[in-house]
Amino acid sequence: MTFDLKSYLAERKTLVETELFACLPAEGTRPAELASAMRHAVLSGGKRLRPILCLAAAEAAGGKLEHALPAACAVELLHTYTLVHDDLPCMDNDTLRRGQPTVWAKYGEALAVLVGDALQTLAFETLARTPSATTLPGLVTELAKAAGAAGVIAGQVEDIAFAGAPTRDIIQYVFQHKTADLFRVTMRLGALAAGATETDLEKLSRYGNNLGIAFQVIDDLLDTQQARSDDKPELTCLAIMSEAEARTYAKETTAEAIASLKSLPGNTAPLTALAKNMLSRVI
Amino acid sequence: MTFDLKSYLAERKTLVETELFACLPAEGTRPAELASAMRHAVLSGGKRLRPILCLAAAEAAGGKLEHALPAACAVELLHTYTLVHDDLPCMDNDTLRRGQPTVWAKYGEALAVLVGDALQTLAFETLARTPSATTLPGLVTELAKAAGAAGVIAGQVEDIAFAGAPTRDIIQYVFQHKTADLFRVTMRLGALAAGATETDLEKLSRYGNNLGIAFQVIDDLLDTQQARSDDKPELTCLAIMSEAEARTYAKETTAEAIASLKSLPGNTAPLTALAKNMLSRVI
Numbered sequence: 001m002t003f004d005l006k007s008y009l010a011e012r013k014t015l016v017e018t019e020l021f022a023c024l025p026a027e028g029t030r031p032a033e034l035a036s037a038m039r040h041a042v043l044s045g046g047k048r049l050r051p052i053l054c055l056a057a058a059e060a061a062g063g064k065l066e067h068a069l070p071a072a073c074a075v076e077l078l079h080t081y082t083l084v085h086d087d088l089p090c091m092d093n094d095t096l097r098r099g100q101p102t103v104w105a106k107y108g109e110a111l112a113v114l115v116g117d118a119l120q121t122l123a124f125e126t127l128a129r130t131p132s133a134t135t136l137p138g139l140v141t142e143l144a145k146a147a148g149a150a151g152v153i154a155g156q157v158e159d160i161a162f163a164g165a166p167t168r169d170i171i172q173y174v175f176q177h178k179t180a181d182l183f184r185v186t187m188r189l190g191a192l193a194a195g196a197t198e199t200d201l202e203k204l205s206r207y208g209n210n211l212g213i214a215f216q217v218i219d220d221l222l223d224t225q226q227a228r229s230d231d232k233p234e235l236t237c238l239a240i241m242s243e244a245e246a247r248t249y250a251k252e253t254t255a256e257a258i259a260s261l262k263s264l265p266g267n268t269a270p271l272t273a274l275a276k277n278m279l280s281r282v283i
Numbered sequence: 284m285t286f287d288l289k290s291y292l293a294e295r296k297t298l299v300e301t302e303l304f305a306c307l308p309a310e311g312t313r314p315a316e317l318a319s320a321m322r323h324a325v326l327s328g329g330k331r332l333r334p335i336l337c338l339a340a341a342e343a344a345g346g347k348l349e350h351a352l353p354a355a356c357a358v359e360l361l362h363t364y365t366l367v368h369d370d371l372p373c374m375d376n377d378t379l380r381r382g383q384p385t386v387w388a389k390y391g392e393a394l395a396v397l398v399g400d401a402l403q404t405l406a407f408e409t410l411a412r413t414p415s416a417t418t419l420p421g422l423v424t425e426l427a428k429a430a431g432a433a434g435v436i437a438g439q440v441e442d443i444a445f446a447g448a449p450t451r452d453i454i455q456y457v458f459q460h461k462t463a464d465l466f467r468v469t470m471r472l473g474a475l476a477a478g479a480t481e482t483d484l485e486k487l488s489r490y491g492n493n494l495g496i497a498f499q500v501i502d503d504l505l506d507t508q509q510a511r512s513d514d515k516p517e518l519t520c521l522a523i524m525s526e527a528e529a530r531t532y533a534k535e536t537t538a539e540a541i542a543s544l545k546s547l548p549g550n551t552a553p554l555t556a557l558a559k560n561m562l563s564r565v566i
Binding site (some may be wrong): 024033111113114117120121124129136143158159 | 308311313314316317318321365368371373374380391392393394396397399401403404405407410411412413416417419420424426427428431432433436437439440441442443445456466551
């Protein structure tokens with residue numbers, strides 16, 4: 001029997017969005033503009049890839065997805081806050097995201113800074129609702145380390161500071177921190193919330209890290225077919241390798257991701273299908 | 284024997300700053316400019332009032348200050364991130380703070396946004412080092428609620444959105460959320476980390492909330508003697524009451540703060556002395 005990825009993704013997306021909807025301040029909550037802007041940021045589409053991965057990690061580790069639901073939402077809220085801040089005029093200066101006006105374009109710069117801040121706070125508040133209280137110190141520490149000054153933010157700092165010709169070093173650094181660190185911790189949080197063993201945690205971490213790198217390489221390959229929304233020179237792996245080499249690199253990291261799922265106690269079919277599906281967009 | 288507040292504050296400030304110093308990325312950590320800017324934001328002075336209150340709350344509840352040290356640092360890091368973002372050109376547009384250039388004035392706007400983001404992340408990472416793991420869900424939830432979209436950020440949103448003549452409603456709202464919510468949770472975190480009873484937690488919350496209101500009223504009274512650094516109409520309680528009325532209000536809220544310390548199991552002398560000392564600046 002083949003795994004039906006499309007139905008799986010649709011079902012999980014609904015589950016995650018129902019939960020996210022419940023986390024956010026209701027429309028009309030004072031200050032009304034803040035509630036409205038936070039909802040715009042979080043509920044304007046998106047594939048919900050990271051929270052779906054987080055839930056799948058819990059199941060692959062043999063645990064219940066319900067245990068990982070707060071962590072899954074936390075990761076999505078955290079990811080969304082980084083997008084809101086990345087879009088600001090002083091950063092990427094983007095006015096559109098997923099065909100909708102970005103938060104600053106619709107609500108102004110000051111509110112966009114505060115919306116990002118509030119979404120980060122909400123990420124940790126949501127994470128704290130994880131049923132197993134004893135896992136919480138580990139979950140908070142891991143999410144904060146991956147998201148903070150040695151993780152996602154480090155990647156963003158080097159991304160915006162970079163000028164001139166991209167080197168292998170800077171591309172590896174930004175791919176690892178801006179993208180792979182969050183994919184990796186997404187898998188770890190799901191596994192930890194589900195009570196994974198150290199060995200299984202390590203396997204799922206490797207899946208997450210490799211998938212994160214593959215995701216970014218694939219994104220660069222797809223980006224060559226699209227118009228750019230800003231004038232900044234692009235930090236793309238295609239500056240240091242050919243398209244054919246990038247395809248091989250994406251294939252290799254995807255294969256490594258899938259290989260690391262071996263002998264996990266739970267269902268790994270969704271994670272395998274997800275990785276293959278992602279790669280299929282460029283192969 | 285009278286309580287020597289001056290030595291107490293100096294000793295506690297050193298303790299808190301040693302801890303903060305250890306939390307921050309070391310100078311030179313990649314990305315070096317981020318580490319440098321985070322250190323500039325946190326280590327450029329300040330009275331460390333909030334972390335000192337947090338430690339004093341733990342002791343007033345009969346607990347050990349060591350248990351509240353991570354929470355104390357978390358509150359200061361969180362407070363610092365709000366200052367870094369409040370100073371941005373799109374918010375208060377301040378170029379100086381405590382006689383030093385603000386983060387955006389020294390490192391640029393984009394890095395200032397990211398420094399604020401990283402300090403908020405670091406606040407939660409630091410909080411997770413609280414020795415008593417079972418208290419952590421409560422600590423994270425309380426800090427996030429007080430700092431988030433229904434707390435400090437709500438206050439800041441209404442502060443920057445306000446235009447025209449200040450009303451009693453908006454002043455109460457901003458004082459409560461932008462200032463008092465953080466003072467209140469500071470006391471609660473210290474008490475919770477020290478294992479306070481529900482009754483003692485409630486007493487210390489009331490102290491924190493009243494002290495926060497008094498702090499803001501006193502700040503407005505002192506502000507009339509200083510030149511403003513921006514052109515925005517000031518959200519001050521003096522728009523709705525006379526200076527004499529504001530002094531009475533500060534006196535009353537300070538008295539209420541002190542009264543709520545009655546029958547706590549630990550040493551409350553520092554909290555009483557702190558509140559009286561704050562009031563003495565305007566009486």
